[in-house]
Amino acid sequence: MNYRRASRLLLPAGLFAALASSSAIAAPATDVSILATARAIFAPLPASAPNPDNPVTPDKVVLGKQLFFDARLSKGGTVSCNSCHNLATYGVDNLSFSMGHKGQFGGRNSPSVLNAALLKPHFWDGRAKDAEEQAKGPIMNPVEMAIPHEAYAVERIASIPEYRTQFARVFPGDKQPVSYDNIAKAIAAFERTLLTPAPFDAWLKGDAKALSAQQVRGAKTFIDKGCVACHAGATLGGDNLFKFGLVQGPYSKFTGVPNKDAGVYDISKKEADRDVFRTPSLRNVARTYPYFHDGSVWQLDQAIRVMSQTQLGLKLTDNEVADVQAFLESLTGTIPASALQLPVLPASTAATSKPDNS
Secondary structure, eight states: OOTTTOSOOOOOTTHHHHHHHHHHTTOTTSHHHHHHHHHHHBOOOOSOOOOTTSOOOHHHHHHHHHHHHOGGGSTTSOOOHHHHSOGGGTTSOSSSSOBOGGGOBOSSOOOOOTTGGGOSSBSTTOOBSSHHHHHHHHHHOTTTTOOOSHHHHHHHHHTSHHHHHHHHHHSTTOSSSSOHHHHHHHHHHHHTTOOOOOHHHHHHTTOTTSSOHHHHHHHHHHHHTTGGGTSOBTTTSOSOEEETTSSSOOTHHHHSSOOOOOBTHHHHOOGGGTTEEEOOOOTTGGGSOSBTTTTOBOOHHHHHHHHHHHHHOOOOOHHHHHHHHHHHHTTOOOOOGGGGSOOOOOOOOTTSOOOOOO
C-alpha cells in the first residue's frame, strides 16, 4: 500500500462484525461492549519509548534536558527547543506558527513534543524517521534556530567545560563525545521520557470510572464514524500520512484559511502527494491548539467538524461533536513532574561564541 495514496487505514476484516456479534449476546450498547471494541483498536500508552540505537540512561536524560532548554543551540542565543515545544503548555507554544531566529515565523505549526518519541515518521511531511533524526532539524533550520553548520553547534557546546564532562560520561566509548549526533541523541533521550498517561489509558486497562458517560459515548462515535481509520493505536495517529481533504476538498474551504502549503508535494513534486501530511497524534489534543499543519483552527469542536467533513464526508450533529470532544479531552494526560522542573545550565566561557543575530 502506498501510504501517500491510501484513502484510509482499514481495520482487520470482520473485526466490527465479530465484536458486534459477541457483544450483542449481552448488551450491545453497554460500556463493556464499547470497551471491547476500543481495546481492539487502541492501546494504552506504553511505559517507555525505547530506541535500541540510543539507550536511555539517567545521565543522558539529564544532559538532554539541559540541551532542550539551552538557547545556545540557536545562533542568536534566543531560541531553545522549549521555546516552540513548551513543556508547561503541553509541548507546544499555542501559536499558529512559532517564532524563531530574528523574530521570523515558520510556515508550519509546531506539533507537541509530548509522546512524540513514540511516533514514526516525524515532521508534517514525514521526512525524519525518529526522534533522534528530528532533533537535528530545527537547530540548523535558518528560520528556527539558524545554526549555520554542525561544527558551529559542536564548538559552542564543547567550549563549556561542564558539558564536555557530561558528554564524556554519557558517551564514554566515543573518541569525540561532543558531536552533533550525540547532541541529538541526548535531546531525543530526554524526549523519550515525555510520556503522558491519561484517563483514557486507565479506562482501557479496566477502570470503568475513568471516563464519564459522555466520554464513553464519544469514544463510540469516534469509532463508529471512522475516525479510527487514521487515529488508532496507542498514540491515536502520528504513524502515517494522508491527504488533507481526502473526501471533500480543498480543505481550505472548511478552515477558512487559504492553502499555502502543499505538504509532501513540496518535497517529492509528485501530484499524488499534494496536500498529504502526517496525521497528528491526538494525545493531549485539547491542549495543543491551534490545529492542523497551518494552525488555522483554534477551537477543538471546529477541528472535529473540519476533519469529519474533509476526511469522512460526514456532517456531525452538535451532540456528536460534543461527545467526540469530551472523548478527546480524556486524552489529556499527566506531564512528568521532572519535566516541569527547569534545569540549571552550565555557564559559558570566554571561548563560547557570542550570540549572533546576523
